[in-house]
Amino acid sequence: xxxxxFIQRKKNYLYDNFKxxxxxxxxxxxxxxxxxxxxxxxxNIPILELIGIIYDKIFGYHNSNTNFDVxxxxxxxxxxxxxxxxxxxLAMSGATYQGLFRNNLxxxxxxxxxxxxxxxxxxxxxxxxxxxxxxxxxLPFGAFLGAISCVMLAYFISxxxxxxxxxxxxxxxxxxxxxxxxxxxxxxIGSDPDIRPVLSWLFGSFTSARMEHVIxxxxxxxxxxxxILGFSRYINILQLGEDHAMLLGVNIEYVKKALIxxxxxxxxxxxxxxxxxGFVGLIAPHMVRLIWGTDYRYLIPLSSLVGAIFxxxxxxxxxxxLGSSELPVGLVTAFCGGPFFLxxxxxxxxxxxx
Amino acid sequence: xxxxxxxxxxTYNQNLILSNININFNQGxxxxxxxxxxxxxxxxxxxxxxxxxxxxxxxxxxxxNINSMSIKYRSKFISVVPQKINFPTDYKVIxxxxxxxxxxxxxxxxxxxxxxxxxxxxxxxxxxxxxxDKLISEISGGEIQRVAIAMALNQRSPILxxxxxxxxxxxxxxxxxxxxxxxxxxxxxxxIILSIHDLTLASKYCDRIVMLxxxxxxxxxKPLEIFNQQNIEDVFEAKVRINKxxxxxxxxxxxxxx
Numbered sequence: 001x002x003x004x005x006f007i008q009r010k011k012n013y014l015y016d017n018f019k020x021x022x023x024x025x026x027x028x029x030x031x032x033x034x035x036x037x038x039x040x041x042x043x044n045i046p047i048l049e050l051i052g053i054i055y056d057k058i059f060g061y062h063n064s065n066t067n068f069d070v071x072x073x074x075x076x077x078x079x080x081x082x083x084x085x086x087x088x089x090l091a092m093s094g095a096t097y098q099g100l101f102r103n104n105l106x107x108x109x110x111x112x113x114x115x116x117x118x119x120x121x122x123x124x125x126x127x128x129x130x131x132x133x134x135x136x137x138x139l140p141f142g143a144f145l146g147a148i149s150c151v152m153l154a155y156f157i158s159x160x161x162x163x164x165x166x167x168x169x170x171x172x173x174x175x176x177x178x179x180x181x182x183x184x185x186x187x188x189i190g191s192d193p194d195i196r197p198v199l200s201w202l203f204g205s206f207t208s209a210r211m212e213h214v215i216x217x218x219x220x221x222x223x224x225x226x227x228i229l230g231f232s233r234y235i236n237i238l239q240l241g242e243d244h245a246m247l248l249g250v251n252i253e254y255v256k257k258a259l260i261x262x263x264x265x266x267x268x269x270x271x272x273x274x275x276x277x278g279f280v281g282l283i284a285p286h287m288v289r290l291i292w293g294t295d296y297r298y299l300i301p302l303s304s305l306v307g308a309i310f311x312x313x314x315x316x317x318x319x320x321x322l323g324s325s326e327l328p329v330g331l332v333t334a335f336c337g338g339p340f341f342l343x344x345x346x347x348x349x350x351x352x353x354x
Numbered sequence: 355x356x357x358x359x360x361x362x363x364x365t366y367n368q369n370l371i372l373s374n375i376n377i378n379f380n381q382g383x384x385x386x387x388x389x390x391x392x393x394x395x396x397x398x399x400x401x402x403x404x405x406x407x408x409x410x411x412x413x414x415x416x417x418x419n420i421n422s423m424s425i426k427y428r429s430k431f432i433s434v435v436p437q438k439i440n441f442p443t444d445y446k447v448i449x450x451x452x453x454x455x456x457x458x459x460x461x462x463x464x465x466x467x468x469x470x471x472x473x474x475x476x477x478x479x480x481x482x483x484x485x486x487d488k489l490i491s492e493i494s495g496g497e498i499q500r501v502a503i504a505m506a507l508n509q510r511s512p513i514l515x516x517x518x519x520x521x522x523x524x525x526x527x528x529x530x531x532x533x534x535x536x537x538x539x540x541x542x543x544x545x546i547i548l549s550i551h552d553l554t555l556a557s558k559y560c561d562r563i564v565m566l567x568x569x570x571x572x573x574x575x576k577p578l579e580i581f582n583q584q585n586i587e588d589v590f591e592a593k594v595r596i597n598k599x600x601x602x603x604x605x606x607x608x609x610x611x612x
Contacts, residue, residue: 006483007470102442230461237453239442243405247436248509249429249457294444 019298026305033309034084037316038076042324045072082209082217082273083315083329084308087280089221089270091307093263094281095288095300096228099235100259101166104289108267108281111173111260112150115180117271118202120146122184126191137208140216140272147268150176155260164256166242203328204275206315213273220269224262228300231255235296277330279337280307280314290344310337356381356545357402357513362411364397364569371397372569375411381512382543384535386550386560386577390590394569395549396437399517402547403434415513429457433506437517439498443491447501450490451477454508473508480504480534496527503534514538516548520555528552532559553607557581558599565589581605 039045045068053068093108101110109115124142154176158168234255237245242252267281284307288299314332321327362375372394379385387395400406402413404420413420415431423431433454441450454476455469477483480500485493493501499519506514516535520528536559538544550556556563557577565572565580567589573580583596586607593610 003471003474006474006486007467233456233459233464236445236449237456239445240450240453241440244436244439246405246425247403247429247434248453248505249426251425294442295449 087311116150
């Protein structure tokens with residue numbers, strides 16, 4: 001192979017057009033699936049009508065069907081958007097943690113986000129304070145504070161003389177998780193028997209999705225995504241081990257801090273409004289890894305998109321399959337995701353599109 | 355004089371690892387670090403590359419303290435082939451070699467044509483161009499060693515450190531690696547510091563030998579001068595015979611069987 005041919009061929013290593021096309025394709029699929037999910041529900045809306053209504057809304061005409069208007073803008077769109085963004089955030093943080101800890105079993109709840117959020121939510125529910133402060137539901141804020149304080153605690157325990165030890169962070173996360181879990185159980189036992197809000201929160205649900213929630217979660221997810229995407233090239237190098245990465249000129253302390261802070265913030269933001277939704281953060285990166293390979297520059301956007309699509313579909317199933325009542329979306333992700341994951345593992349779909 | 359080690363001491367849990375090391379390394383010479391396992395060779399290499407901060411003393415490159423350089427800046431001057439190489443198995447050879455260009459690539463860039471050209475040159479030099487699309491899981495130990503060397507060469511640094519580059523290789527690959535090192539010295543005038551166990555090979559390839567014993571600089575000089583029976587038996591605490599290679603006057607070290 002001579003030099004010119006080599007450079008021509010390897011240029012697509014720098015910008016892998018093939019994977020970029022897949023990212024574009026998945027983005028359009030996400031948009032399409034989002035539209036379809038908005039249309040389907042207890043009242044079905046024809047998709048052309050949906051496009052018409054959105055078009056009218058954007059350009060300020062008010063001559064459309066007002067019944068559909070309320071359903072679409074007050075209920076369906078916030079719900080689908082929130083499901084998509086939460087799936088996006090969870091898959092993104094899952095992929096980031098897997099790269100950072102160099103462990104394929106890592107998931108977004110690894111370092112105490114989940115149990116912290118659970119504890120925060122339980123404290124709010126058990127305490128004599130009202131859950132609704134005016135019209136604002138304080139539960140998400142309690143969950144968010146709980147999640148963030150647990151991650152901070154794990155972070156500072158493992159922070160020693162200017163360096164962050166990832167193994168200690170993992171162990172501290174596990175210990176803090178079990179402490180928080182114990183406190184949560186204790187609070188539940190000592191309180192009223194009516195702890196259904198906590199239970200439904202723990203299984204995850206998008207029932208109360210509102211446009212404000214979407215915006216609040218976006219505030220966390222967008223900057224985190226940009227930071228993680230920027231650092232994704234360094235996650236690749238980090239796979240060689242911390243020492244070797246440092247020899248190649250990567251300031252690993254800086255990279256680790258930026259990645260942990262952004263992934264945890266995105267997860268905490270996502271979890272606080274919809275509860276704990278398992279499996280997305282584990283499955284989406286794995287699927288992408290098996291199909292498109294381990295290059296984190298593409299793994300992170302691809303698995304985020306796959307996570308968003310997956311969770312929108314799971315939520316669609318959760319709210320339609322029983323007709324009148326709803327399933328918690330966490331159950332659906334476990335039911336669909338678990339077997340699918342096992343199937344993929346069994347057959348090791350090592351078919352790379354290349 | 356390129357690289358200076360001044361009064362280097364290193365203690366770890368009250369154990370003295372290195373004590374009072376003073377050495378200069380010059381441009382374009384191959385220096386072999388020789389000593390028993392645990393005599394401080396790897397610690398010395400880690401101190402030179404900045405992974406380990408010395409308890410006291412200064413490592414300086416052209417008058418600049420290594421430990422006060424930023425990590426990225428430092429990696430333009432010093433590249434390392436570590437002793438333990440644990441490459442992720444699902445990366446391609448080209449991906450890994452290209453990572454060596456990292457010090458020259460900005461945060462928002464992916465690299466340029468020039469980076470690819472340098473990568474090609476380096477892969478040609480280490481003879482791994484035809485492996486470029488293979489996964490790490492598909493290639494042999496000797497080839498992995500060459501990938502690691504190519505990665506370090508891709509940093510285009512004036513100093514290259516190799517920590518026991520030959521220890522897991524068969525005879526052909528040992529010679530191949532050392533020939534490569536020599537070629538590198540002749541072509542780019544790189545300073546090369548390597549730790550090595552095979553004294554015969556060390557005397558053939560190194561311009562200068564540094565002998566370490568229990569963290570102390572035991573002897574330093576040309577291989578012909580310091581590879582004598584007395585020194586080797588003192589450092590390694592083993593019985594040896596020393597012969598001269600009739601072809602090139604280098605030294606053959608033959609272990610005495612008791």
